[in-house]
Amino acid sequence: MKFGGTSVADPERIARVARLVAAEARKGHEIAVVVSAMAGKTNELVAWTDAAGPPADGIALNDDEYDVVVASGEQVTAGLLALTLRAQGMQARSWMGWQIPIIADDAHGRARIEAVEADALGAAIDGGQIAVIAGFQGVTKDGRIATLGRGGSDTSAVAIAAALKAIRCDIYTDVDGVYTTDPRIEQRARRLAKISYEEMLEMASLGAKVLQTRSVELAMSQRVTVRVLSSFVEPGDMSDTTGTIVCDEEEIVEKRIVSGVAYSRDEAKISLLGLPDHPGVSSKIFSKLGDANVNVDMIVQSRARTSETANMTFTVGKRDAARSMDLIRSLQTEVGFEHAEVDEDVAKVSVIGVGMRSHTGVAKTMFGALADKGVNIQVISTSEIKISVLIEAAYTELAVRALHAAYGLDQIG
Amino acid sequence: MKFGGTSVADPERIARVARLVAAEARKGHEIAVVVSAMAGKTNELVAWTDAAGPPADGIALNDDEYDVVVASGEQVTAGLLALTLRAQGMQARSWMGWQIPIIADDAHGRARIEAVEADALGAAIDGGQIAVIAGFQGVTKDGRIATLGRGGSDTSAVAIAAALKAIRCDIYTDVDGVYTTDPRIEQRARRLAKISYEEMLEMASLGAKVLQTRSVELAMSQRVTVRVLSSFVEPGDMSDTTGTIVCDEEEIVEKRIVSGVAYSRDEAKISLLGLPDHPGVSSKIFSKLGDANVNVDMIVQSRARTSETANMTFTVGKRDAARSMDLIRSLQTEVGFEHAEVDEDVAKVSVIGVGMRSHTGVAKTMFGALADKGVNIQVISTSEIKISVLIEAAYTELAVRALHAAYGLDQIG
Numbered sequence: 031m032k033f034g035g036t037s038v039a040d041p042e043r044i045a046r047v048a049r050l051v052a053a054e055a056r057k058g059h060e061i062a063v064v065v066s067a068m069a070g071k072t073n074e075l076v077a078w079t080d081a082a083g084p085p086a087d088g089i090a091l092n093d094d095e096y097d098v099v100v101a102s103g104e105q106v107t108a109g110l111l112a113l114t115l116r117a118q119g120m121q122a123r124s125w126m127g128w129q130i131p132i133i134a135d136d137a138h139g140r141a142r143i144e145a146v147e148a149d150a151l152g153a154a155i156d157g158g159q160i161a162v163i164a165g166f167q168g169v170t171k172d173g174r175i176a177t178l179g180r181g182g183s184d185t186s187a188v189a190i191a192a193a194l195k196a197i198r199c200d201i202y203t204d205v206d207g208v209y210t211t212d213p214r215i216e217q218r219a220r221r222l223a224k225i226s227y228e229e230m231l232e233m234a235s236l237g238a239k240v241l242q243t244r245s246v247e248l249a250m251s252q253r254v255t256v257r258v259l260s261s262f263v264e265p266g267d268m269s270d271t272t273g274t275i276v277c278d279e280e281e282i283v284e285k286r287i288v289s290g291v292a293y294s295r296d297e298a299k300i301s302l303l304g305l306p307d308h309p310g311v312s313s314k315i316f317s318k319l320g321d322a323n324v325n326v327d328m329i330v331q332s333r334a335r336t337s338e339t340a341n342m343t344f345t346v347g348k349r350d351a352a353r354s355m356d357l358i359r360s361l362q363t364e365v366g367f368e369h370a371e372v373d374e375d376v377a378k379v380s381v382i383g384v385g386m387r388s389h390t391g392v393a394k395t396m397f398g399a400l401a402d403k404g405v406n407i408q409v410i411s412t413s414e415i416k417i418s419v420l421i422e423a424a425y426t427e428l429a430v431r432a433l434h435a436a437y438g439l440d441q442i443g
Numbered sequence: 444m445k446f447g448g449t450s451v452a453d454p455e456r457i458a459r460v461a462r463l464v465a466a467e468a469r470k471g472h473e474i475a476v477v478v479s480a481m482a483g484k485t486n487e488l489v490a491w492t493d494a495a496g497p498p499a500d501g502i503a504l505n506d507d508e509y510d511v512v513v514a515s516g517e518q519v520t521a522g523l524l525a526l527t528l529r530a531q532g533m534q535a536r537s538w539m540g541w542q543i544p545i546i547a548d549d550a551h552g553r554a555r556i557e558a559v560e561a562d563a564l565g566a567a568i569d570g571g572q573i574a575v576i577a578g579f580q581g582v583t584k585d586g587r588i589a590t591l592g593r594g595g596s597d598t599s600a601v602a603i604a605a606a607l608k609a610i611r612c613d614i615y616t617d618v619d620g621v622y623t624t625d626p627r628i629e630q631r632a633r634r635l636a637k638i639s640y641e642e643m644l645e646m647a648s649l650g651a652k653v654l655q656t657r658s659v660e661l662a663m664s665q666r667v668t669v670r671v672l673s674s675f676v677e678p679g680d681m682s683d684t685t686g687t688i689v690c691d692e693e694e695i696v697e698k699r700i701v702s703g704v705a706y707s708r709d710e711a712k713i714s715l716l717g718l719p720d721h722p723g724v725s726s727k728i729f730s731k732l733g734d735a736n737v738n739v740d741m742i743v744q745s746r747a748r749t750s751e752t753a754n755m756t757f758t759v760g761k762r763d764a765a766r767s768m769d770l771i772r773s774l775q776t777e778v779g780f781e782h783a784e785v786d787e788d789v790a791k792v793s794v795i796g797v798g799m800r801s802h803t804g805v806a807k808t809m810f811g812a813l814a815d816k817g818v819n820i821q822v823i824s825t826s827e828i829k830i831s832v833l834i835e836a837a838y839t840e841l842a843v844r845a846l847h848a849a850y851g852l853d854q855i856g
Contacts, residue, residue, distance in 0.1 A: 041494035078523055081454035083530035092529065098522030098537050102515040109511030110491055116505065117496035124511050128541065129586055173542055 031061060032165065032187035032201045035069035037261035038107050041114075046261075048114040050202070053265035055120060055160055062151070062161040062194060064187040065111055067103025075100045093138035097167075097177045101127070104164035104183070112162045122160040125151060127167035127175065132186070134168030134176040141176035143168055143185065143248075146193035155194070163190060184245035192252035199249070199256045200273075201241060206260035207274035208233065208240055210439040211291040215430050218440035222289060223271065226279040229289050232382045232416045241276070249276065279384050287385035287392060288437040291430050294378045295423060297327065298351035299408065300358065304339045304368025312342065314365055318357050324350045328378070328411040328420060339368070343409055345420060348374055376408065377426040380418040381433055393417055399436035405429050444474060445578065445600035445614045448482035450674035451520050454527075459674075461527040463615070466678035468533060468573055475564070475574040475607060477600040478524055480516025488513045506551035510580075510590045514540070517577035517596070525575045535573040538564060540580035540588065545599070547581030547589040554589035556581055556598065556661075559606035568607070576603060594655035601658045605665035612667050613686070614654060615674035620687035621646065621653055623852040624704040628843050631853035635702060636684065639692040642702050645795045645829045654689070662689065692797050700798035700805060701850040704843050707791045708836060710740065711764035712821065713771065717752040717781025725755065727778055731770050737763045741791070741824040741833055752781070756822055758833060761787055789821065790839040793831040794846055806830055812849035818842050 031054065033047050047065075055061050067075075079096045108124035115122035127134070130151050134141040155161050165183025168176050178185055184201060191199035207221040208230065225233075227250035234243040240258055249256045259273025305311055312331065319326055329344040346354045351372050358370050386392045396417055400407060405428065409420040421429055434440060444464060451457050460478075468474050480488075492509045521537035528535035540547070543564050547554035568574050578596025581589050591598055597614060604612035620634040621643065638646075640663035647656040653671055662669045672686025688694075718724055725744065732739055742757040759767045764785050771783050799805050809830055813820060818841065822833040834842055847853060 041491055044495070075519065078454055078519070079526055082457070082523055082526035085526075085529040086532035089529040089532065089534065092526055095522045095525045095529070095537055098525070098539075099519050102518045102522075105515045105518070106488065106491070106512050109508045109515075110495055112508045112511070113492055113495035113498075113505055116498040116502040116508075119499035119502060121502065124508055126511075126588075175539075 032064040032183060032199065033066065033261055034183065034203055035066040035072070036204050037202055038065055038067075038111065039069040041110070044107070044110050044114050045118075047202075048111060048118050048120075050261070050263070050265055050268075051111075051115060051160060052118050052120050053268070060155045062155060062163060062190055062196070063111065064163045064165040064183055064190060065104060065107040066165050066183040068107055071103040071106070072100060075103055091138070094136075094174055094176075097138045097141075097175045101164070101167040101175045101177050104166050108162045108164040112160075115160055115162070120160055121158055122162055123154065124162045124164065126164050127186075128169035128173070130163070130190075132168035132189070134170060134178065136170045136172070136174070136176060138174075138176050140179040141168060141170075142244075143178065143189045146189050148190065148193035151190075152194055178244075181242035181245075184242040185248055188245045188248045188252065188254050188256065191254045191256075192248070197255070199254050201245075201256060201258050202261035203240060203258060204261065205240060205258070206263070206272075207258055208276070208290070210289065211430055211434050212293070215293075215427050216291075216434045216440075218434065220440060222274050224275045224277060224282045225289055226282060226384050227276060228279065228384055228415055229382050230276045232380070232413070233290060233292055246276065253278065285385050286383055287389045288381045288383035288439065289385075290382050291433045291437075291439065292380045292382060293426055293430055294380075295426065296348050297345045297376055297378050297420065298348045298354075299343060299345050299373040299376045299420060300351070300354060300370065301341065301343045301373070302358065302367045302370050303341050304337070305342055306366050307333060307338055307340045311365055315342075315358065315361060318361060319346070319354060322353065322357055324354050324357070328409045328418065330409050345376070345378070345409065375423045376420050377423045377429075378418050378420050379426065379429045379433065380416055381437065382416045383437075384415050386415050386417075395436050396433060399432045400429055403428055403432045405432070445477040445596060445612065446479065446674055447596065447616055448479040448485070449617055450615055451478055451480075451524065452482040454523070457520070457523050457527050458531075460615075461524060461531050461533075463674070463676070463678055463681075464524075464528060464573060465531050465533050466681070473568045475568060475576055475603055475609070476524065477576045477578040477596055477603060478517060478520040479578050479596040480513075481520055484516040484519070485513060488516055504551070507549075507587055507589075510551045510554075510588045514577070514580040514588045514590050517579050521575045521577040525573075528573055528575070533573055534571055535575055536567065537575045537577065539577050540599075541582035541586070543576070545581035545602070547583055547591065549583045549585070549587070549589060551587075551589050553592035554581060554583075555657075556591065556602045559602050561603070561606035564603075565607055591657075594658075597655040597658035598661055601661045601665070601667050601669065604667045604669075605661070610668070611670055612662070613670045613672060614658075615672060616653060617674070618653060618671070619673035619676070619685075620671055621689070621703070623702065624843055624847050625706070628706075628840050629704075629847045629853075631847065633853060635687050637688045637690060637695045638702055639695060639797050640689060641692065641797055641828055642795050643689045645793070645826070646703060646705055659689065666691065698798050699796055700802045701794045701796035701852065702798075703795050704846045704850075704852065705793045705795060706839055706843055707793075708839065709761050710758045710789055710791050710833065711761045711767075712756060712758050712786040712789045712833060713764070713767060713783065714786070715755045715771070715780045715783050717750070718755055719779050720746060720751055720753045724778055727774060728755075728771065731774060732759070732767055735766065735770055737767050737770070741822045741831065743822050758789070758791070758822065788836045789833050790836045790842075791831050791833050792839065792842045792846065793829055794850065795829045796850075797828050799828050799830075808849050809846060812845045813842055816841055816845045818845070
């Protein structure tokens with residue numbers, strides 16, 4: 031069972047979480063609980079590290095000490111939940127990353143878990159004790175605290191579920207499952223009973239912030255069955271059909287062609303006009319952006335109709351847009367394009383479904399539905415199980431609703 | 444160097460502390476710094492543990508998890524100070540109790556340090572790195588976090604100074620040294636250049652809250668030279684005569700008969716009248732109080748003039764007064780005293796000095812000075828280097844000033 035920051039934001043909510051955990055334990059389950067820091071605490075801690083200032087010249091990177099400070103938030107929650115479980119009559123104890131240990135690499139602030147040495151942890155659980163584990167943290171081989179990056183508690187939970195060979199990893203969050211699309215946009219959005227790892231990965235990478243991408247990758251590679259459900263569920267209302275199960279495609283009996291419609295407004299479109307049409311041009315541009323850690327997403331290149339030059343369009347994250355334009359302009363003389371422009375008034379809308387692998391006509395349905403509503407498609411990109419289109423931002427809701435209806439997603443359930 | 448909670452209460456004060464540490468390091472000193480939690484943080488954390496509620500019947504004590512929660516405060520400060528030192532151009536890293544390790548017993552919440560295994564720590568310092576150590580915490584043999592109790596960071600600092608064979612342990616606090624008496628009561632109070640461990644112990648146990656008693660005991664047994672000084676000193680104003688040195692009696696050349704006048708308003712006087720005068724009576728009473736962890740201090744027994752019964756008077760801490768009276772009344776039938784009463788309107792005033800061992804007349808001077816001011820002495824107790832009197836609370840300031848003058852303490856310096 032994993033609970034995020036809003037679920038453990040204060041002593042009352044921690045008591046709520048303890049009741050949920052106790053109810054599951056009383057059903058006879060052996061339980062490990064992974065907790066995040068109380069909502070707001072991580073931000074407070076990060077602000078203090080910022081106030082310390084950047085390291086002086088010649089001094090080693092800050093990130094190891096950043097981790098020391100920030101990891102304290104999960105330590106507090108783990109101790110408090112263990113105390114609260116005992117107050118409710120349960121045997122419980124807390125475990126820090128270094129106590130288990132959860133071995134992480136030394137990429138402080140965004141470390142990856144290398145191993146979970148779960149023998150002592152498993153023995154304690156077998157002994158009848160609920161294990162309350164500080165999420166988001168591990169320990170390096172040198173004995174330093176390392177954090178996994180924002181949202182890393184999901185990854186902690188999946189890694190521990192894998193190490194303990196748990197029957198399931200339940201991620202409690204502020205939504206009651208994974209939906210066919212954002213219910214704030216489409217009221218007829220339906221909760222999915224099951225979704226495949228691959229689909230969940232696409233959803234996560236497209237901005238549906240239910241699970242951290244890395245946690246889904248890990249669940250897929252370790253074959254951990256994950257359940258997404260609401261931390262506001264009452265213990266008495268819990269059943270096997272609560273929430274959404276994220277699992278292997280083969281465990282989903284009723285296959286759908288499309289499982290969901292996702293959208294993201296975090297994109298910016300960059301267009302380069304009048305590019306010389308010879309090899310190596312795009313390589314120069316994308317190397318420059320890649321070296322600066324700018325993630326480039328959708329890319330389209332086309333020859334301009336009336337000349338020997340080409341045009342190129344691609345998307346980057348909105349927060350990288352200004353920086354990307356500076357980098358590109360610094361290449362103007364070398365590369366020799368005529369004009370570069372950025373458009374932040376765009377949105378990416380995607381349909382996702384493992385059924386696309388074996389079904390044709392998915393794209394046709396998508397483009398038809400959008401055309402019917404007069405939505406102009408600026409860029410298209412596809413993967414094996416996803417089609418994404420870039421459109422003008424103002425059409426986002428209209429497009430999402432049109433696609434949700436076109437694939438019959440309001441009929442699921 | 445050890446800094447308490449008010450010295451590291453926010454990023455600005457941590458930056459101040461970093462400047463003090465950096466200045467000492469630039470003089471060529473190798474430095475370990477011990478820090479407390481930011482002022483107020485420990486109280487916040489304790490309040491959260493209280494909110495969790497008491498453990499249910501049959502569930503193990505809370506104190507191990509209390510320690511997990513509360514120890515996080517020092518972790519935050521240690522990380523932040525290491526970051527801030529780096530921002531000021533110094534090499535630094537933080538050390539948690541479990542990383543050094545500081546081995547503590549498992550008396551959670553009030554653990555004692557059993558060993559400081561300082562090899563790795565010492566090697567890091569020898570390598571040119573300032574060690575920033577989370578105070579107040581250790582790790583048990585089972586790998587659990589244990590805290591040393593309130594004020595335990597002083598003890599951490601002394602233990603680490605001993606393990607590293609440091610030339611001195613500088614305790615930075617909100618006063619600039621140890622005074623002949625409380626300067627808020629007597630403006631002519633003088634800062635002592637040196638004070639012996641034994642005198643400091645008596646001062647600490649009498650409520651002069653400069654150093655935690657256990658830290659002074661440890662300094663005495665390990666022969667660690669301690670210096671008490673203000674954390675508000677400017678780096679440029681630091682010299683060998685800053686603050687007060689706490690050291691072995693033999694290192695103090697100019698011996699004084701009396702070094703200081705201390706007082707405490709935390710006492711309550713309990714009187715039992717008409718006690719049967721036969722053996723075992725006082726044993727019954729003090730066993731009862733001892734079993735309930737009530738600390739009994741000054742004791743006087745006297746035979747009543749006109750009968751075969753005795754009267755007995757003793758003091759307890761004010762916070763234990765009501766509980767003590769309940770315990771005593773529960774013994775009334777068994778012991779057979781006539782009447783018990785409590786008086787909380789009292790204060791204990793003490794004169795302290797190692798010179799008492801070899802000088803007579805100290806008590807005579809004390810009683811004379813108090814008699815001159817019309818201060819009535821209710822109870823007297825003495826140790827080898829201390830005389831304490833219990834008086835009516837209203838006379839506290841008058842008595843302190845009279846004794847300060849009587850022993851010429853305003854002439855020191």
